[in-house]
Amino acid sequence: MAIKDYEFWFVVGTQFLYGEDIFETINAHAQEMCHEWSSKLPCRVTAKPCVKTSKEILEVMQAANCSEQCAGVITWMHTFSPSKAWIAGFNALQKPYLHVNTQFNRDIPWSDIDMDFMNLNQSAHGDREHGFISARMRLKRKVIAGYWKDNDFQNKMETWMRAAVGACESRKTHVLRISDNMRNVAVTDGDKIEAQIKLGWQVDHFGVGDIIKEVNHVTDAEIDEQMAEYEKHYIMDTDNMEAVRYQAREEAALKKFLERYGFNAFHTNFEDLQELKQLPGLAAQDLMRQGYGFGAEGDWKVAAMLRVMKAMAEGLDGGTVFMEDYTYHFEPGNEMLLGSHMLEVDPSCSAEQPKIQVHPLGIGDREDPARLVFRAKTGKGIVVTLVDMGDRLRLICNDVECKEQIEDMPKLPVAGVLWKPLPCLQTSAEAWIYAGGAHHSVLSYSLTAENMRDFAEIMGIEFVHINENTEINAFRKELFYNDIAYKLGM
Numbered sequence: 001m002a003i004k005d006y007e008f009w010f011v012v013g014t015q016f017l018y019g020e021d022i023f024e025t026i027n028a029h030a031q032e033m034c035h036e037w038s039s040k041l042p043c044r045v046t047a048k049p050c051v052k053t054s055k056e057i058l059e060v061m062q063a064a065n066c067s068e069q070c071a072g073v074i075t076w077m078h079t080f081s082p083s084k085a086w087i088a089g090f091n092a093l094q095k096p097y098l099h100v101n102t103q104f105n106r107d108i109p110w111s112d113i114d115m116d117f118m119n120l121n122q123s124a125h126g127d128r129e130h131g132f133i134s135a136r137m138r139l140k141r142k143v144i145a146g147y148w149k150d151n152d153f154q155n156k157m158e159t160w161m162r163a164a165v166g167a168c169e170s171r172k173t174h175v176l177r178i179s180d181n182m183r184n185v186a187v188t189d190g191d192k193i194e195a196q197i198k199l200g201w202q203v204d205h206f207g208v209g210d211i212i213k214e215v216n217h218v219t220d221a222e223i224d225e226q227m228a229e230y231e232k233h234y235i236m237d238t239d240n241m242e243a244v245r246y247q248a249r250e251e252a253a254l255k256k257f258l259e260r261y262g263f264n265a266f267h268t269n270f271e272d273l274q275e276l277k278q279l280p281g282l283a284a285q286d287l288m289r290q291g292y293g294f295g296a297e298g299d300w301k302v303a304a305m306l307r308v309m310k311a312m313a314e315g316l317d318g319g320t321v322f323m324e325d326y327t328y329h330f331e332p333g334n335e336m337l338l339g340s341h342m343l344e345v346d347p348s349c350s351a352e353q354p355k356i357q358v359h360p361l362g363i364g365d366r367e368d369p370a371r372l373v374f375r376a377k378t379g380k381g382i383v384v385t386l387v388d389m390g391d392r393l394r395l396i397c398n399d400v401e402c403k404e405q406i407e408d409m410p411k412l413p414v415a416g417v418l419w420k421p422l423p424c425l426q427t428s429a430e431a432w433i434y435a436g437g438a439h440h441s442v443l444s445y446s447l448t449a450e451n452m453r454d455f456a457e458i459m460g461i462e463f464v465h466i467n468e469n470t471e472i473n474a475f476r477k478e479l480f481y482n483d484i485a486y487k488l489g490m
Contacts, residue, residue, distance in 0.1 A: 013081030077126030171200030181298025265293030281343030318445025
């Protein structure tokens with residue numbers, strides 16, 4: 001589902017203590033707030049009639065659970081709303097939950113304020129009552145305080161909304177495993193059942209032979225159609241058209257297979273190609289451009305994570321792409337990391353129109369594959385990886401600054417992204433390795449660490465953040481304390 005098709009339900013609390021005349025005013029205020037938010041934020045916010053009783057609260061939470069369009073619930077206490085009334089509803093709620101602590105008026109009306117005004121506008125203490133029961137029930141939630149029209153307030157709402165949409169899309173993620181993961185590699189493996197329980201990811205295996213059958217049934221007309229798509233989006237920088245046409249054949253076959261079984265992410269494995277003439281390179285890159293998740297070498301976790309993060313970032317500038325830590329640049333004072341992969345870098349991060357080229361690939365023992373070659377955008381971003389720690393899933397996020405790649409790489413014809421990890425390459429690498437971070441990741445220019453923190457909170461998984469303030473001993477203590485907390489079941 002597209003991000004614009006999701007909505008969030010705005011549930012405003014009050015009670016009968018102050019008379020029923022105020023309900024019309026409260027509902028009108030909620031409608032005005034939702035109109036403002038819906039015009040500024042990526043999703044529609046829908047005001048529900050104000051709730052006064054435990055029964056009304058339970059009914060709206062149950063209805064939210066049953067609505068496919070509802071990505072989450074936003075609560076606000078216009079007046080004081082006794083929080084015992086919220087227990088049944090919160091026990092039932094299965095959707096992401098945001099608590100906004102705001103008030104309809106920005107300023108105190110000094111010359112007019114009276115007890116009628118105070119009876120109607122009680123967010124300052126009503127939201128604290130509401131916050132207590134959420135804390136007491138240990139609910140997973142986001143709290144945002146401030147004036148509802150302020151840009152900073154709305155930016156925080158959007159950050160959480162995108163995480164909530166990511167949670168919804170996560171539960172719809174269906175990964176096609178073509179073969180298994182690369183032999184003897186640990187970090188790309190993991191507990192698929194736990195991933196489905198915690199994140200909703202359905203990960204299903206098909207043999208390479210199933211894909212080969214599909215490839216063999218692709219028609220010349222289907223290849224021509226795919227070639228026209230390549231001509232539209234890329235620069236043809238090769239005379240080896242047969243190699244490009246074979247990638248078109250593979251992409252047409254993969255897309256039909258993905259659509260037939262409802263997959264929205266997939267992985268390949270260069271160790272198991274059988275009768276395939278090329279490892280899918282250009283084919284995988286172009287499918288990622290269209291929004292599919294992808295992982296190389298059997299990495300189903302990064303394939304699913306890419307799909308989820310692409311859904312979260314929909315409509316934002318930048319790009320969200322599959323990445324691998326490729327090689328270091330240790331020039332003193334200018335330490336950087338080059339991220340790339342042998343073929344499959346998503347063109348969504350390209351700073352120029354990508355070129356289709358054909359070059360030998362020293363792995364996989366197949367024909368020279370066609371691939372996209374380009375230089376990446378500059379700007380701030382994050383690098384994210386998900387690892388299976390045995391007793392839990394850990395989401396690791398590192399803030400980075402993507403830099404211009406000035407030098408050419410004539411003997412390494414791949415797409416790449418050059419970045420400075422924060423706080424510096426040395427501390428970042430040490431922290432990443434201490435945390436067990438994978439060599440495969442998702443790089444996003446569009447999302448922030450706060451998006452990923454909110455996503456992890458909603459999904460109930462661990463989150464660690466490597467940033468400009470990271471100090472390695474303090475970071476190691478955080479990992480240790482997290483281990484203790486999870487062992488205690490916290």
